Amino acid sequence: MRADLRNSLTAVAVALALTAPAVPAFADTATVGIGRATTFDHQRGAFQVSAWTDAPDSTVTSVSARIRKGDRVLVELPALTASEAAGYYQLPAETPLKLTEDGGQLPELGRYSIDVTAEDSKGNKLTRLDAGTLDFTLRPQATFAVAAPAWTDPVARPKGSLTGIQPGSGDAVPLAGRTVRVSARSEESAQTVAVAADGTFAAEPYRVTTNHNLYDLAFSEDSDEVHGTLKLQHDFYSVTARPVTVTGAVDKARVLPGEPFAIRGRVVAEDDGTPLAGTQVRVNSGGMVRLVTTDADGRYSALFKGAPWKYAGHWYVSTTDVFLEGSAGGQVVMPGESHIEKVQGSLAADTTVTMTGRLEYTYPSDITGIHTEPMRLEHSADGRTGWKVIGTGEASAGSPFTVTGRSTGGWFRVHHPATDTMAESFGPAVRLGRIQTRVVSVNAAPEPVRKGATVTVTGGLQQYKNGAWTLYAGQPVGLWFQAKGSSAYKLVASGKSAANGGVSLKTTATVDGTYLIRYLGTSTSTHFHSSAVGDFVDVL
Numbered sequence: 030m031r032a033d034l035r036n037s038l039t040a041v042a043v044a045l046a047l048t049a050p051a052v053p054a055f056a057d058t059a060t061v062g063i064g065r066a067t068t069f070d071h072q073r074g075a076f077q078v079s080a081w082t083d084a085p086d087s088t089v090t091s092v093s094a095r096i097r098k099g100d101r102v103l104v105e106l107p108a109l110t111a112s113e114a115a116g117y118y119q120l121p122a123e124t125p126l127k128l129t130e131d132g133g134q135l136p137e138l139g140r141y142s143i144d145v146t147a148e149d150s151k152g153n154k155l156t157r158l159d160a161g162t163l164d165f166t167l168r169p170q171a172t173f174a175v176a177a178p179a180w181t182d183p184v185a186r187p188k189g190s191l192t193g194i195q196p197g198s199g200d201a202v203p204l205a206g207r208t209v210r211v212s213a214r215s216e217e218s219a220q221t222v223a224v225a226a227d228g229t230f231a232a233e234p235y236r237v238t239t240n241h242n243l244y245d246l247a248f249s250e251d252s253d254e255v256h257g258t259l260k261l262q263h264d265f266y267s268v269t270a271r272p273v274t275v276t277g278a279v280d281k282a283r284v285l286p287g288e289p290f291a292i293r294g295r296v297v298a299e300d301d302g303t304p305l306a307g308t309q310v311r312v313n314s315g316g317m318v319r320l321v322t323t324d325a326d327g328r329y330s331a332l333f334k335g336a337p338w339k340y341a342g343h344w345y346v347s348t349t350d351v352f353l354e355g356s357a358g359g360q361v362v363m364p365g366e367s368h369i370e371k372v373q374g375s376l377a378a379d380t381t382v383t384m385t386g387r388l389e390y391t392y393p394s395d396i397t398g399i400h401t402e403p404m405r406l407e408h409s410a411d412g413r414t415g416w417k418v419i420g421t422g423e424a425s426a427g428s429p430f431t432v433t434g435r436s437t438g439g440w441f442r443v444h445h446p447a448t449d450t451m452a453e454s455f456g457p458a459v460r461l462g463r464i465q466t467r468v469v470s471v472n473a474a475p476e477p478v479r480k481g482a483t484v485t486v487t488g489g490l491q492q493y494k495n496g497a498w499t500l501y502a503g504q505p506v507g508l509w510f511q512a513k514g515s516s517a518y519k520l521v522a523s524g525k526s527a528a529n530g531g532v533s534l535k536t537t538a539t540v541d542g543t544y545l546i547r548y549l550g551t552s553t554s555t556h557f558h559s560s561a562v563g564d565f566v567d568v569l
Contacts, residue, residue, distance in 0.1 A: 060153040060155075061080070061083075061084075061147050061154060061155040062081045062082070063147050063155060063160055064078055064079035064160075065079075065160060066078040066094070066143040067161055068163055068164040068165075070164075071168075072125055073164055073165055073197075074120075074125030074127055074165070074196035076120065076143060076163055077114075078094070078109070078117070078119070078143075078145050078160060078161065079116050079117050080092050080147035082147075082150075082151075087151045087153070088149060089149050090148055091147070091148050092148075093106055093109065094106040094144060094145045095144050096126065096134075096143060096163055098139075098141055098142070103134060103135060103136070104134045104135065106120065125197040127198055128197065128198070131195070131197060131198040135165060138165055138166050138253060138254045139165055139253040139254075140162050140166070140253065142163075143159070143163050144156060144157065144159065144160060145160040145161075166252070167193025167196075167202065168193065168256070168257050169192075169193055169250065169258075170201065171191045171261060173189040173246040173263050174187075174188065175188075175263045177265045177267060178269070179268065179269035179270075180268070180270050183237055183268070184234035184237060185213070185244070186231065186235075187235070187246070188230065189209075189261075190230070191203070191209060191248060192204060192228050193254075203224070203226065203227055203228030204224055204255060205224055205226045205227070206223075207223075207255075208223050208224065209221075209230055209246055209247065210222075210246070211232040211245070212247075213243070214243055220232050237268060239351055240267065240351055242265055245260070245261070246261040246262070247259065247260050268352060270353055271298070271299075271352060271353055273297065273305060273348065273354065274298075275294060275295075275346055275347070276294040277293065277312075277344075277346045277359065278292070278293060279344060280292075282362070283361070283362050284362070287336070289332065289334050289335075291330055291331065291333070292333070292344055293331075294328070294329060296310060296327045296355065299355070304325070304327030306324065306325045306326070306327060308327070308348060308350065309321070309322050309349045309350070310322075310323065310347065310348055311346070311347055311348075312331035312345075314344040314361065315363075317333055319331035319332070329346075343358050343360050344360070344361055345357075362449045364448065364450060364451055364452045365392070366390065367390055367391060367426075367452050368389055368391050368454050369389075369454050370456075371386050371429075372384065372385070372442075373385050373459075374441055374459040374461050376438060376461040376462065378554060379557070380557060382406065382408075382420070382434045382436050382441055383431060384433075384441060384459070386429070386430060386443055386456055387424075387428065388404070388424040388430060390426055390427075399425055400426070401424065402423065402445055402450070403422075403423060403446055404423060404424045404443055405418050405421055405445075405446065406418070406420035406422070406432040406433065406434045406442075407419065407441065407442050408434070408436050409440045409441075409442075419435065419436055420434025420435075437463075437465060438461060438462035438463060439460070440459070440461075441459050442456050442457065443455070463557050464492050464493060465493040465556070465557050466491065466501060466548050466558070467491050467493075467498070467561075468488050468489065468545075468548060469489045469561065470487070471486065471487070471546055471561040471563070472486070472488070474486075474487075476567065477567035478538045478566055481537060481539075482537070483536070484537070484544065485535050486533075486535075487531070487532060487533045488531075489526075489529075490506060490531075490532055490559075499530075501526060501548075502527065502529070503526060505523065505524075505548070505549070505551065506523065506548050507520050507523045507524075507546070508524075508534035508536060509521065509547055509560075511543045511545075511563065512541070513540065513543075515542075518545070522534045522536045534546065538566065539568065540568055541566070541567050542565070543563035543566075544566060545561055546561050547561075548560075
C-alpha cells in the first residue's frame with residue numbers, strides 16, 4: 030500500500046475512534062467463560078474464540094468482539110458466528126477483516142487487541158479484555174525451483190519468488206528488499222540472496238557433481254508487516270547427461286575362492302563411437318570396487334580376487350562423471366562356504382519330526398542381503414547310509430530355521446544343497462525315537478441303543494517294546510464321539526487303562542454316531558499317540 034495513504038488513514042482512524050468504555054475484568058469465577066482468541070494463520074483477517082456458560086439449563090446466546098489499538102476501538106463486531114467446532118465462535122467467512130485500501134476497517138498491518146463479550150440465555154454476561162491478539166500481518170509465501178542441468182551446462186541455478194499474503198483480501202504482494210537463505214547439501218554452501226522489487230530472487234549457480242542434488246530455501250521474519258517462517262526443499266535425481274556406450278565382460282564364468290579374475294571393457298560416445306580416453310569408471314564386483322581410467326582407445330581393465338566368502342550376483346560398471354550416462358553389467362558366481370550349527374531335533378507324539386538350527390557362512394562376509402536357501406530334512410535307519418528326504422523348508426543365512434517331516438523314529442539330519450550363493454553343508458545326525466502305541470478291539474455296546482441309555486465302549490491299549498506288542502496299563506485314555514453328519518469329534522468321557530491294558534468307558538446315547546478310543550499321553554510321555562477305528566452305533 031502507499032505510505033502516504035496509510036498515514037492519512039491512520040490519522041483519520043485515530044481522530045474518529047471512540048474511547049473504549051469501562052468493562053468488567055475477566056474472572057475465573059464468572060458463570061460465563063471466554064477462552065483465548067487466536068488468529069487463523071491461513072486467513073489472518075479472521076480469528077476464533079471459545080465461549081461457554083456454567084449456568085444450569087443455559088446456552089451461550091451471543092458472542093461479540095471489538096478490535097482496538099491501545100485505547101482506540103477500530104472495529105466493532107456485534108455478532109460472531111458459531112464454528113463447526115462446538116463451543117467456538119468466529120468471524121463469518123465471507124466478511125474477514127481487511128485493510129482500508131481493500132475496503133476494510135483496519136488502517137495498517139500489525140498486531141491488534143481483541144476484546145470479547147459473551148452472554149448466555151439467562152442474562153449472564155462477561156467481557157474479556159485482551160482475549161487475544163489479532164496477528165494482522167502478511168503471511169510469507171514462496172516458490173522455489175532448481176532446473177536440472179545438462180552436460181552442456183553442468184550447473185544448477187536455484188530461483189524463486191517471495192510474496193506476502195494480505196489478511197482479508199488474500200492478495201499476494203512482493204516482499205521486496207528481504208533476503209532469503211539458499212543452500213545446497215551443507216551449511217558451507219549457504220548463500221544470502223536478495224529479493225527483487227517484483228518478489229523474485231536468483232541464487233549463484235552451484236556446480237553439480239552427483240545425481241542426487243538437494244537444495245534448501247529458508248526465510249523468517251517477525252515484524253509488524255510480515256510474520257512467519259518458510260522452509261522449502263527442491264531436489265532432483267537426474268541430469269541431462271551425454272549418452273555413452275559401456276561394454277564389459279568377466280574372463281571366468283565361475284570364480285573359486287582365491288582365484289584371480291578380471292572385468293574388461295570399453296567406453297565410447299554413443300552418437301559417433303568416439304573412444305572416451307581418460308574417463309574414470311567404477312567397477313563393482315560383489316562389493317569390491319575398483320576405480321580405473323580408460324586408455325587412449327577407451328578401454329579399461331579391473332582385477333579382482335575371489336574370496337572365501339559369499340559372492341553371488343552381478344558385477345556392474347558405470348562412469349563416475351554424472352554428466353556421462355552409460356553402464357554395463359553381468360553375473361559371476363562364487364558360492365560361499367557354509368555350515369549348519371546349533372542343530373536340535375524333536376519327535377512329537379503325533380510323529381512330527383522337527384529340526385531347528387542356523388545356516389551360516391563359514392567366513393565373515395562384507396556383503397549383506399536377505400536371501401532364502403533350500404533346506405532338506407533327511408532320515409536314515411542307521412545314521413550312515415540310505416538317507417531319504419522326508420521334509421523340505423527354507424533358511425536365511427544367519428537366521429534360525431525350522432524343517433519338519435513325519436517319521437516313527439531313526440536318525441535325522443538337515444542338509445543344505447549347493448546353490449549359486451552357498452556351498453553344500455550338512456548338520457550333525459541326531460537319533461530320535463518314541464515308543465509306538467495302539468488301541469485294539471474297540472467295541473461299542475449295546476447296538477442299537479435307546480436314546481438316554483448308557484453306551485459302553487471297550488478296547489485295549491498296547492505298546493511296542495522289545496520287538497513285541499504288550500499291554501500298557503494305567504495310562505490316560507479318552508472316549509471321543511462324532512455325531513452322524515458331523516465332521517468333528519468331541520471328548521465325552523475319560524479314564525485310564527486297566528492293569529491288563531483294557532479300556533472301558535461309558536457315556537449316554539443321544540444321537541447316531543461313531544465312538545472311538547484315543548490315547549494322547551501326557552506332556553512327559555515318551556510314547557506316540559494312537560487312536561482306533563471307530564465303532565458306529567444306531568440310537569433308537
